[in-house]
Amino acid sequence: MSNINNYGVDMNKKTLAELNLSAVNELRDEDAAAFSGGAATIYRDANFKGGGLKYSNGDSNLVNDNFNDTTSSIIITGNERWRFYRDVNFQGPAVTLGRGRYSFVADFGIPNDSISSLRRL
Ligand SMILES: [Ca+2]
Ligand SMILES: [Ca+2]
Numbered sequence: 001m002s003n004i005n006n007y008g009v010d011m012n013k014k015t016l017a018e019l020n021l022s023a024v025n026e027l028r029d030e031d032a033a034a035f036s037g038g039a040a041t042i043y044r045d046a047n048f049k050g051g052g053l054k055y056s057n058g059d060s061n062l063v064n065d066n067f068n069d070t071t072s073s074i075i076i077t078g079n080e081r082w083r084f085y086r087d088v089n090f091q092g093p094a095v096t097l098g099r100g101r102y103s104f105v106a107d108f109g110i111p112n113d114s115i116s117s118l119r120r121l
Pocket of ligand 1: 044046069113
């Protein structure tokens with residue numbers, strides 16, 4: 001049995017450092033993907049604690065996700081802006097946020113534990 005892979009590299013000669021490097025590159029690819037499209041992660045508690053849900057486009061109804069009226073902090077990646085609504089189906093008072101780390105939503109015009117839907121603009 002051959003130890004040569006598709007790239008003609010003898011896998012037995014791969015060093016631990018090389019293996020770690022490939023893992024790091026995969027993480028970088030993930031970051032790059034997240035950055036290009038962006039994402040919004042909403043957290044149950046302030047300071048990005050209590051568990052979160054990550055969205056690439058949004059959600060019209062957080063009730064289904066058992067995440068209604070509980071968001072206390074938000075992280076937004078990418079260059080898109082996001083709008084957060086007090087009611088489901090993108091209704092009610094809303095606040096628009098861009099990329100950033102919002103450790104407590106009430107500091108940014110969103111009442112604590114009020115968000116019921118969100119979408120990327
Ligand atoms: Ca909360
Ligand atoms: Ca609500």
